[in-house]
Amino acid sequence: MKRGSFVALLILLVLLSVVSLFIGVRNITPWGLFQASEDQLQVFFISRVPRLIAILTAGASMSVVGLIMQQLARNKFVSPSTAGTMESASLGVLVATLMFSSASVLHKTAIAFVFALIGTVIFMRILEYAKYKDVIIVPLVGIMFGNVIGAFTTFLALRYDLLQSLNGWMNGDFSGILRGRYELLYIAVPLTIASYIFADRFTLAGMGADFATNLGLNYRFVVNLGLAIIALSSSVVVLTVGSIPYLGLIVPNVVTIMLGDNIRKTLPFTATLGALFVLVCDIIGRTIRYPYEIPISLVVGVVGSAVFLFLILRRGVYATA
Amino acid sequence: MQLLRKESGTVAAVTAAEHEQRQLRSLWLKLVFLALIGGALIALFLTINVTDWGFALPRRGRKVVAMLLVGFAVAYSSVMFQTITNNRILTPSIIGFDSMYMLIQTVIVYLFGGITLAMMSRELLFVINVGLMVLFASLLYRWLFRREGRNLYFLVLIGIIFGTLFGSFTSFMQRMIDPNDFTVLQDRMFASFNSVNEDLLLIASAAIVLVTLYSLRFLRSLDVVLLGRDQAINLGVAHANLVNRCMVVIAVLISVSTALVGPITFFGLLVANLAYQYMHTYRHAFVVPAASLISVIALVGGQLLVERVFTFSTSLSVIINFIGGIYFLYLLLRETRRD
Numbered sequence: 001m002k003r004g005s006f007v008a009l010l011i012l013l014v015l016l017s018v019v020s021l022f023i024g025v026r027n028i029t030p031w032g033l034f035q036a037s038e039d040q041l042q043v044f045f046i047s048r049v050p051r052l053i054a055i056l057t058a059g060a061s062m063s064v065v066g067l068i069m070q071q072l073a074r075n076k077f078v079s080p081s082t083a084g085t086m087e088s089a090s091l092g093v094l095v096a097t098l099m100f101s102s103a104s105v106l107h108k109t110a111i112a113f114v115f116a117l118i119g120t121v122i123f124m125r126i127l128e129y130a131k132y133k134d135v136i137i138v139p140l141v142g143i144m145f146g147n148v149i150g151a152f153t154t155f156l157a158l159r160y161d162l163l164q165s166l167n168g169w170m171n172g173d174f175s176g177i178l179r180g181r182y183e184l185l186y187i188a189v190p191l192t193i194a195s196y197i198f199a200d201r202f203t204l205a206g207m208g209a210d211f212a213t214n215l216g217l218n219y220r221f222v223v224n225l226g227l228a229i230i231a232l233s234s235s236v237v238v239l240t241v242g243s244i245p246y247l248g249l250i251v252p253n254v255v256t257i258m259l260g261d262n263i264r265k266t267l268p269f270t271a272t273l274g275a276l277f278v279l280v281c282d283i284i285g286r287t288i289r290y291p292y293e294i295p296i297s298l299v300v301g302v303v304g305s306a307v308f309l310f311l312i313l314r315r316g317v318y319a320t321a
Numbered sequence: 322m323q324l325l326r327k328e329s330g331t332v333a334a335v336t337a338a339e340h341e342q343r344q345l346r347s348l349w350l351k352l353v354f355l356a357l358i359g360g361a362l363i364a365l366f367l368t369i370n371v372t373d374w375g376f377a378l379p380r381r382g383r384k385v386v387a388m389l390l391v392g393f394a395v396a397y398s399s400v401m402f403q404t405i406t407n408n409r410i411l412t413p414s415i416i417g418f419d420s421m422y423m424l425i426q427t428v429i430v431y432l433f434g435g436i437t438l439a440m441m442s443r444e445l446l447f448v449i450n451v452g453l454m455v456l457f458a459s460l461l462y463r464w465l466f467r468r469e470g471r472n473l474y475f476l477v478l479i480g481i482i483f484g485t486l487f488g489s490f491t492s493f494m495q496r497m498i499d500p501n502d503f504t505v506l507q508d509r510m511f512a513s514f515n516s517v518n519e520d521l522l523l524i525a526s527a528a529i530v531l532v533t534l535y536s537l538r539f540l541r542s543l544d545v546v547l548l549g550r551d552q553a554i555n556l557g558v559a560h561a562n563l564v565n566r567c568m569v570v571i572a573v574l575i576s577v578s579t580a581l582v583g584p585i586t587f588f589g590l591l592v593a594n595l596a597y598q599y600m601h602t603y604r605h606a607f608v609v610p611a612a613s614l615i616s617v618i619a620l621v622g623g624q625l626l627v628e629r630v631f632t633f634s635t636s637l638s639v640i641i642n643f644i645g646g647i648y649f650l651y652l653l654l655r656e657t658r659r660d
Contacts, residue, residue: 148643158636
């Protein structure tokens with residue numbers, strides 16, 4: 001049954017991907033593709049195809065990153081957008097833009113990566129400091145931590161007149177994706193594959209340092225590897241697409257509710273569902289106000305916070321009962 | 322012997338009364354001190370670097386009035402809210418009330434369209450907004466606090482997500498609004514600290530004066546509510562009734578402050594807690610004025626800093642969010658250490 005539903009998800013993903021390729025102001029039809037004019041083909045290969053690839057990669061990798069994060073922090077409500085990772089990466093991009101105005105994309109990625117890593121590690125340290133690790137307190141601290149970093153970033157941006165570009169990468173949006181401006185996202189692909197290879201070890205690490213070490217796991221190495229994957233994927237996504245709220249939070253949780261906690265089994269599912277979710281939200285954003293577009297971060301913000309509310313309220317029911 | 326006992330009794334009574342007096346006097350002194358600082362800052366704000374009095378004074382004066390109103394509204398609503406919810410972390414803005422106001426406003430713009438609104442008077446629009454806000458805030462509040470003993474942190478988290486939900490939905494609706502309608506209405510409807518919505522000053526002041534006069538008599542009951550719900554009921558406070566009325570007052574105050582300067586998430590938290598710490602008293606008759614004065618000092622002082630030191634290169638709400646966020650984290654972590 002699980003295999004069946006996985007295949008169904010994949011088929012749906014492929015179908016919607018094809019649909020997504022033919023939505024847009026420029027009228028391109030599947031059957032007209034073979035006799036398309038020069039500039040129709042250009043639109044197709046410079047804008048539509050890269051956009052689809054970016055959607056699929058970003059959706060899959062951010063969901064997988066969320067899954068790993070929840071495993072490592074042993075908390076279902078931790079994700080790049082509820083732990084300050086996204087905000088730290090944005091701060092990194094801003095600092096890179098400020099200090100090295102001519103920095104190449106790779107330099108920016110490196111700096112964003114370092115910031116995201118530091119931010120996530122600080123968050124993990126704060127968690128260690130809080131003795132009372134309530135399921136609810138942890139994401140609360142994370143969101144606040146993100147807010148503080150976000151306020152600092154806005155402060156810097158206001159000071160150096162970069163607020164508009166800041167808003168550009170704080171709000172996830174796929175409309176700016178063109179050939180030559182998204183290839184960085186490919187970095188996320190091997191990272192996602194690496195997470196799959198290390199999935200079992202992340203599960204073990206999630207059981208705590210002592211237990212994992214007892215089972216012969218190099219605990220520190222696995223945790224650091226996980227953090228590096230989280231930080232690098234988040235930075236790459238922030239740089240190319242912008243931050244997409246709640247993505248790494250709701251998709252893994254929905255999958256976990258359906259399939260349980262063995263992340264080796266749930267990881268492919270999570271990746272597929274993540275890609276599908278972003279794809280659907282993007283299609284909504286592109287069609288609801290046609291020919292204008294609504295940025296994906298807003299669509300996901302509305303849908304995502306509603307689902308998140310549902311998840312904690314559902315938790316709350318049996319927590320207080 | 323008997324005489325002695327009697328005497329010592331009166332002495333004790335006298336010292337108790339004296340102590341009470343002394344405490345009152347020190348509370349008054351603290352208030353006067355705050356008022357002096359606030360007054361000095363306002364005077365400085367009004368007179369600094371003036372070249373053309375006729376031009377500067379009325380504009381700055383309106384700004385000061387707006388800050389006074391906002392400062393009072395935020396402080397009063399936060400203290401009241403913290404008392405009826407019996408904690409010091411939640412404020413109306415943290416559980417998403419001011420984002421809710423923005424959402425209501427946007428939905429109204431969306432439904433009516435720009436032309437109808439442009440013809441409608443601002444005052445009427447404001448009254449409609451406030452009415453809807455009172456309705457929805459009370460509903461949300463009742464829904465959130467319906468079950469007793471709900472975990473406090475749980476409420477905060479839900480509130481924050483509600484804030485994001487309302488915020489995203491507001492931006493979403495703003496994108497759905499016809500761009501022409503939107504530009505017409507943007508300045509009028511969506512204020513910030515740098516563009517205070519000054520047209521609303523008159524009706525905002527009226528609203529604040531009305532709800533304040535209405536709610537002044539609750540202050541003493543609120544002192545009792547601090548003892549906890551059951552105790553308060555025991556002592557003869559009609560708790561549910563009082564809470565409902567307070568929610569109406571809070572909704573109006575939040576509407577006023579959001580309409581004037583937009584959402585400021587952590588400001589209420591900061592000023593309310595500073596007031597508790599500085600005043601060291603449970604009496605709302607002193608805490609509320611102190612919190613209001615502190616918030617006026619923070620607003621006017623902050624605005625002075627922003628305008629003169631940073632020369633408008635930053636915005637006050639960013640500074641407030643930064644400091645307030647750190648303070649909130651500190652409160653949260655301190656609570657978790659204590660458990």
